[in-house]
Amino acid sequence: MHQDYRLLTDDEHEAIEKQTLRMIVQALQQYSKEAKEIFEVTPAPSKSEVIVLAEDLTQYALEVAEVYPINKRYAGFIDYKRVRWLPTPAGLFPQVLLVDAKASTENGRDTLQQSQLPMDAEYRKADGTVEQLRAGVFPHMVMASVTGQPLAAVTTSIFVHFYYRDLVDDPAGRIRELLDIYVLAVPHNRLKARYNPNPDATFFGAGKHSPARGEEPRIRVYFTRLRAACPWRLQQLTFAGSVNGYTLPLWRDIDAAGNETRDPFLYLSR
Amino acid sequence: MHQDYRLLTDDEHEAIEKQTLRMIVQALQQYSKEAKEIFEVTPAPSKSEVIVLAEDLTQYALEVAEVYPINKRYAGFIDYKRVRWLPTPAGLFPQVLLVDAKASTENGRDTLQQSQLPMDAEYRKADGTVEQLRAGVFPHMVMASVTGQPLAAVTTSIFVHFYYRDLVDDPAGRIRELLDIYVLAVPHNRLKARYNPNPDATFFGAGKHSPARGEEPRIRVYFTRLRAACPWRLQQLTFAGSVNGYTLPLWRDIDAAGNETRDPFLYLSR
DNA sequence: ATGTGGCCACCGAGGCCTATT
DNA sequence: AATAGGCCTCGGTGGCCACAT
Numbered sequence: 001m002h003q004d005y006r007l008l009t010d011d012e013h014e015a016i017e018k019q020t021l022r023m024i025v026q027a028l029q030q031y032s033k034e035a036k037e038i039f040e041v042t043p044a045p046s047k048s049e050v051i052v053l054a055e056d057l058t059q060y061a062l063e064v065a066e067v068y069p070i071n072k073r074y075a076g077f078i079d080y081k082r083v084r085w086l087p088t089p090a091g092l093f094p095q096v097l098l099v100d101a102k103a104s105t106e107n108g109r110d111t112l113q114q115s116q117l118p119m120d121a122e123y124r125k126a127d128g129t130v131e132q133l134r135a136g137v138f139p140h141m142v143m144a145s146v147t148g149q150p151l152a153a154v155t156t157s158i159f160v161h162f163y164y165r166d167l168v169d170d171p172a173g174r175i176r177e178l179l180d181i182y183v184l185a186v187p188h189n190r191l192k193a194r195y196n197p198n199p200d201a202t203f204f205g206a207g208k209h210s211p212a213r214g215e216e217p218r219i220r221v222y223f224t225r226l227r228a229a230c231p232w233r234l235q236q237l238t239f240a241g242s243v244n245g246y247t248l249p250l251w252r253d254i255d256a257a258g259n260e261t262r263d264p265f266l267y268l269s270r
Numbered sequence: 271m272h273q274d275y276r277l278l279t280d281d282e283h284e285a286i287e288k289q290t291l292r293m294i295v296q297a298l299q300q301y302s303k304e305a306k307e308i309f310e311v312t313p314a315p316s317k318s319e320v321i322v323l324a325e326d327l328t329q330y331a332l333e334v335a336e337v338y339p340i341n342k343r344y345a346g347f348i349d350y351k352r353v354r355w356l357p358t359p360a361g362l363f364p365q366v367l368l369v370d371a372k373a374s375t376e377n378g379r380d381t382l383q384q385s386q387l388p389m390d391a392e393y394r395k396a397d398g399t400v401e402q403l404r405a406g407v408f409p410h411m412v413m414a415s416v417t418g419q420p421l422a423a424v425t426t427s428i429f430v431h432f433y434y435r436d437l438v439d440d441p442a443g444r445i446r447e448l449l450d451i452y453v454l455a456v457p458h459n460r461l462k463a464r465y466n467p468n469p470d471a472t473f474f475g476a477g478k479h480s481p482a483r484g485e486e487p488r489i490r491v492y493f494t495r496l497r498a499a500c501p502w503r504l505q506q507l508t509f510a511g512s513v514n515g516y517t518l519p520l521w522r523d524i525d526a527a528g529n530e531t532r533d534p535f536l537y538l539s540r
Numbered sequence: 541a542t543g544t545g546g547c548c549a550c551c552g553a554g555g556c557c558t559a560t561t
Numbered sequence: 562a563a564t565a566g567g568c569c570t571c572g573g574t575g576g577c578c579a580c581a582t
Contacts, residue, residue, distance in 0.1 A: 038345050045347070045385055048572060051553060056345035071540075075308050075326035077315070077552085105555070108564075113552080115315055126560075126565060208554075210568050216551090222564085270341075318551060321574060347573085374575070378543070381575075396544060396581075478575075480547050486572090492543080 001091040005140065005154040010191060012090045013154075018232055019088065020097065020156050021185040025235050025251060027065035028160065028181055029267045032237060033245040035061060035181070039162065040174040050176070054101040054162045055079045062099065064270070070094055070153070072143060077115055083141070083153055094153035096141050099160060107163040107180060109220045111208040118157040119189045121196060121219055123204040130199040131206070133219050139189050159184040159221075181247060183235040186221060195229055203229055227252075231260045271361040275410065275424040280461060282360045283424075288502055289358065290367065290426050291455040295505050295521060297335035298430065298451055299537045302507060302517040305331065305451070309432065310444040320446070324371040324432045325349045332369065334540070340364055340423070342413060347385055353411070353423055364423035366411050369430060377433040377450060379490045381478040388427040389459045391466060391489055393474040400469045401476065403489050409459050429454040429491075451517060453505040456491060465499055473499055497522075501530045 005013065028035075035057045042053055059080050068085040080099040085092050098118075102110050114136035122132040140152040161182035167174050187195045196202040203225035207218030227234035231254045237247035250262045275283065298305075305327045312323055329350050338355040350369040355362050368388075372380050384406035392402040410422040431452040437444050457465045466472040473495035477488030497504035501524045507517035520532045 034343070038343070042345055046572060047555090047570095048553075049346070052347055053345045056343075060343050060345075073304070073308070073326075073330050075312055075323045075330075076319070077322055103554080111554080205564090206566050208567065213568070215567095220565085224564090316551065317549095317576090318574075372574090375577090376575090383573080475543090476545050478546065480545095482547070485546095490544085494543085 003091055003093060004152060005093050006152065006190075008090060010194065012088075013188060013190060014230075015090075016086065016088055016093065016095070016154065017156055017185050017188065020086065020095070021158060021183065021232065021235065022251065023065055023067075024062060024099070024158055024160075025183055025237065026265070026267060028061045028183060029237055029247055029249050029265075030065075030270055031057070031061035032181065032239070032247040034270070036178045036239060036245065039164065039178040040167075040176055042175070044175055050103040050162070050164065054103040054160070057162070058099060058101040058160045070143075072141075072153075074141075077113070094143065094151055096153045096155045097158070098137065098155060099158045102159060102161045104161060104163060105165055107161075107182065108224065109205070109222050110159050110161055110184065111218050111220050112159075112186075113218055114216070116157070116159075117219060118155065118186050119192050119196060121202065121204040122199045123196075123202045123206075123219075124199040125206055132199075133204075133207075133217055135189050137189075155188065157186045157188075159186065179239060181237040182223065183237070184221065184223075184226060185233045186226075187230075187233070227260075230254075273361055273363060274422060275363050276422065276460075278360060280464065282358075283458060283460060284500075285360075286356065286358055286363065286365070286424070287426055287455045287458065290356065290365070291428060291453065291502065291505065292521065293335055293337075294332060294369070294428055294430075295453055295507065296535070296537060298331045298453060299507055299517055299519050299535075300335075300540055301327070301331035302451065302509070303515040304540070306448045306509060306515065309434065309448040310437075310446055312445070314445055320373040320432070320434065324373040324430070327432070328369060328371040328430045340413075342411075342423075344411075347383070364413065364421055366423045366425045367428070368407065368425060369428045372429060372431045374431060374433060375435055377431075377452065378494065379475070379492050380429050380431055380454065381488050381490050382429075382456075383488055384486070386427070386429075387489060388425065388456050389462050389466060391472065391474040392469045393466075393472045393476075393489075394469040395476055402469075403474075403477075403487055405459050407459075425458065427456045427458075429456065449509060451507040452493065453507070454491065454493070454496060455503045456496075457500075457503070497530075500524075 039053050070083040072083040078098045079101045082097045086095040117135050118137040120135050124130050140154050143151045145151045163180040164176050164178050166176050203222050205220045209215035209218045231252050249265045253261050255261050309323050340353040342353040348368045349371045352367045356365040387405050388407040390405050394400050410424050412420045412422050415421045433450040434446050434448050436446050473492050475490045479485035479488045501522050519535045523531050525531050
């Protein structure tokens with residue numbers, strides 16, 4: 001048992017991200033019913049109301065599903081961030097959990113600011129050119145332990161994607177419909193060799209910025225490719241087929257034979 | 271003892287806002303040292319970083335100073351919002367606390383969106399014309415009690431104003447300096463007769479919007495006038511003269527003779 | 541100097557329109 | 562129809578400038 005994530009094997013590091021994501025998915029499942037209600041009926045003083053809704057709902061869902069907090073804070077553009085002790089079979093690790101909420105009418109990709117990118121990315125565009133963008137998320141945050149020795153808190157990056165569509169003349173008076181909640185665990189930079197060894201093996205794609213206008217570069221994460229690289233890193237909580245107001249409680253994983261699985265899980269009400 | 275704020279006298283309602291503000295001031299005082307550190311050294315990927323800093327710091331300061339929570343949430347543009355039970359001598363009242371964070375290089379006024387305005391406002395501009403803006407904050411939120419009877423949670427509006435200035439070539443490597451933290455309690459709409467009986471008696475002034483461009487109307491709250499109307503509604507936590515990194519712990523109030531007072535108060539570290 | 545008004549600047553977050561395949 | 566690329570819109574937040582007192 002140790003406390004330094006840098007001594008973990010890659011598989012152990014993957015496991016940390018997996019268990020982190022699993023808990024977040026459980027929290028979102030549990031909160032999905034209320035999230036849907038609030039998301040669909042909250043009036044829109046402006047078009048950008050959905051952005052705030054996604055942020056608030058993510059916070060409400062996650063703040064009740066925390067672990068042993070570390071008394072350390074920092075401020076910035078990440079929507080939800082907590083420094084905490086994460087218990088794992090390999091040891092108790094200090095972790096900086098970073099969660100960003102997204103609201104979108106698309107359901108196949110997410111756009112990341114460089115400051116939200118945890119891995120040095122490189123990818124080839126359709127026209128053959130290769131582009132790259134360095135990670136803007138620090139791999140860990142160093143804290144001073146009581147004895148003075150440095151303690152590094154690993155950074156884990158999660159994205160919660162609220163897929164919705166606007167409604168007009170809805171009989172129930174809803175303003176929009178929340179269709180799915182996607183949850184992505186984008187790998188830590190140390191896993192680059194596994195997930196983006198070269199420009200042709202990656203789930204990254206061209207960003208949403210406009211090069212012609214000289215905008216800050218952004219980058220996209222494609223759901224299908226992330227899922228192909230590692231099934232459990234792309235979770236989907238869907239309201240389609242739901243009969244009780246909650247999303248369907250299914251966890252995507254991979255079995256020993258390498259096949260993708262979808263396991264139902266139990267959850268409690270809030 | 272009752273639970274309906276509408277049965278309170280105006281003085282009792284004032285007392286509710288006063289005790290709410292008092293606790294928030296204590297929380298900000300206690301967090302002022304860390305707030306200053308984070309605010310001054312957090313790098314600015316963009317100019318708008320201060321906005322996010324103010325929001326995050328306000329949340330960090332207040333979330334540890336809460337009272338008996340009510341399991342009810344809603345989402346929207348207000349930075350910090352909590353529904354809770356507030357204990358007072360007149361009874362235990364359900365309350366919707368709304369706090370908005372502001373970052374500014376000015377220290378004499380705050381701009382409010384209509385959605386942040388708790389009172390129907392009317393004021394006369396320098397050129398003699400009278401303008402008005404209706405409250406955009408609901409006076410209370412109705413919830414259904416277990417027995418089915420409606421229960422109204424009073425709304426209380428607080429603004430936390432981070433007054434700062436940018437720094438260049440600071441020897442200590444700071445990017446900006448946090449000078450003061452102002453905290454305002456803008457009165458509930460039912461107190462309009464006391465605070466804004468007519469366009470000439472008010473702490474409101476023209477908003478920051480551009481009429482010429484047809485922008486959404488906003489409105490300003492002037493510190494000096496709010497303070498003149500009710501001293502304790504304008505609190506100032508200043509770093510000027512501070513020797514320990516915290517702001518000076520002073521609470522502004524009014525004594526029996528009607529004179530403004532500044533009482534020091536004790537606080538704990540976090 | 542301070543108190544008031546108010547024009548704009550900036551920039552974060554996505555909607556959407558186009559090409560391809 | 563689905564995948565990619567990328568231009569541009571919208572709107573929240575204040576910086577700042579200009580007068581007036």
